[in-house]
Amino acid sequence: MNRREYLKKSFAGAAVLGAASLGLPANSFAAKVAADTWHNGEYVLPELNYAxxxxxxxxxxxxxxLHHSRHHQAYVNGLNTALSRLAEARENDDFSIVKHWSRETAFHGGGHFLHAMFWEIMSPNGGGEPRDTMLRNAINRSFGSYVGFKRHFKAASNAVEGSGWGIMAFEPNSGNLVIHQAERQSDLTLWVTQPLVMVDVWEHAYYLRYQNRRGEYVDNFMEVLDWDKVAEMYEAAASGR
Ligand SMILES: [Fe+2]
Known part of the structure; x- marks a missing residue:
């Protein structure tokens, strides 16, 4: 097996970011975007539906x-590189710069997914107000009115500090819509992922017991991690329930 084959196999085996391993509802827009850009073990630049x-x-x-062919392509390349380096780190059991490549994965991955969706939600026939009844109801319920949404969304987007995104997102617990400001692409996460395992590393989560020994705390967290519960969450997310 050559290095490239190893890396492809390693991606699949480690369930890193492939469309099938995103833990997304299978019919979700984000899952479709991810699947459409995942080919032969790496991410590719999606084609636009218009000129x-x-x-x-x-x-x-x-x-x-420029935005599509240069900037977006750079995010795709950066994401593939970061995933490749993380696969090498696993291969060599050397995680000395895992922080760097994790940041790169989040930054370029966030850039790739957000742009892929951004192209999809624009159209020469766009504009006006939403016509779909379900969406209109959700906007009215969440923001009071379409005008309320528009004012909020614009204000939030205009006020993003530095580079970033204004984002309206579905919040599945309440079923409501929310508006985010995303500085750069992300805060060390990917907008299309659904968390399945998380450990709180704020000092409030471990200081009384472990003081500054965060590593020991994380080790011990793994001892109480309920994989059956994680599996339940994963299956629910993957099947769109
Ligand atoms: Fe962009």
Whole structure:
């Protein structure tokens, strides 16, 4: 097995980020975006459904071309590189720079997924207010009115500090919609993932028992981690229940 084959196998075996391993509802938009850009063990740049000049005059053709072919491609490349380095780290059992590649995975992965969805939600025939009754009801329920949503979304997007995104998202517990400001692409996470295992490493979670020995705390967390529960969550997410 050569290195490339190993890395592909390693991705699949470790269930890192492949569409089948995202833990997303199978019919969700994010899952579709992920699946559409995952080919032969790596992520690829999705094609646009329209020409670069199709969104003129609102978004100019040159911006679209640079944004898609250069910027988005760079995120795809960065994500693949980061995943490859993490696979090497596992192969060599050397996690000395795992922090760096984890950040790179989050940054480029966030960039890739957000752009892939961004292209999908734009259209030359777009604009106006939502017509779908379910979506209108959700917006009214969540923001009071369409105008309320629009004012909130614009204000939040305009006020993102530095580079980043304004995002309206589905919050599955309440069934409501929420608006995020995402500085850069993410805060060390990917917007399309659904958390399955999480450990709180704020000092409030371990200081009384472990003081500054966070590693010992995490070791002990693994001893109480309920994998049956994690499996239950995963199966529910993957089947869209
Ligand atoms: Fe962008």
């Amino acid at each position: 670069y000049d199709a969104l003129e005059p609102h978004i100019d053709a040159q911006t679209m071309e």
